[in-house]
Amino acid sequence: MSSNSEQISKTKQVEAMFNDIAPKYDFLNHFLSLGIDKIWRRKVIRKIINDNPSDVLDIATGTADLAILLARKHPKVNIIGIDLAENMLAVGRKKVEELNLSNRIALKQGDSLSLPFENATFDVAMVAFGVRNYENPVKGMEETLRILRKNGKFYVLEFSMPRRFPMAQLYRFYFWAILPLLGRMVSGHKQAYTYLPESVNAFPDGNNFIVLMEKAGFLDCKYKKLSFGIATIYEGKKG
Ligand SMILES: C[S@@+](CC[C@H](N)C(=O)[O-])C[C@H]1O[C@@H](n2cnc3c(N)ncnc32)[C@H](O)[C@@H]1O
Structure with missing residues (x-):
């Protein structure tokens, strides 16, 4: 995030950035990922359907793509989506x-770090491309644990960095050179699409992220890399 605004919290900067790019977000999301994000979302939803939940929280729901997909695939589930950015909502x-x-599906404005719900309200919580933006990821995940029922499941879909040749090299080139340029041209936002590779690069993935989930109190944590490690699905359970 920009360092000239040290006094502004990361939360406020993230909120402002997503409010700015909201009208172009869906288009850019699918365009810049070449539509692969839809495949990743479907994989998360398939796992959740197996849990057969009644009440699901979609944290950092943005424009609600994950919530919508779940509602369409599971005829009975009720979903609340929460996000900082009113324009995304x-x-x-x-x-x-x-x-x-x-x-x-109900969409509410709110912060993942202090969720406006009672303890043990949801069977499943999910978050796609959101945790990386939290001011304090462990605190955010402790909050998630609090609002889950006993044996509740938590799913995270997040970007990660491919490590193997040649995908690692190709992806780095796309992510650092092409994506920021296209993102800036279409969204008109100077920082949003340089923030994306920077934030992914700085964020722990694989086992390093599992350590954070366990620190927050989740059990049976595991992960599965998708598309050569460009994205990863993490899951954990409340005991
Ligand atoms: C990259 S978008 C992902 C949106 C959506 N989950 C998706 O898959 O398209 C990240 C979203 O996280 C939200 N966000 C970031 N930090 C948050 C926080 N602390 N609490 C709630 N929402 C947050 C942003 O406002 C933004 O809408």
């Missing part, structure tokens, strides 16, 4: 209404 609400899912 506004895009999400429009999609939810157009798909007649307003009776099953």
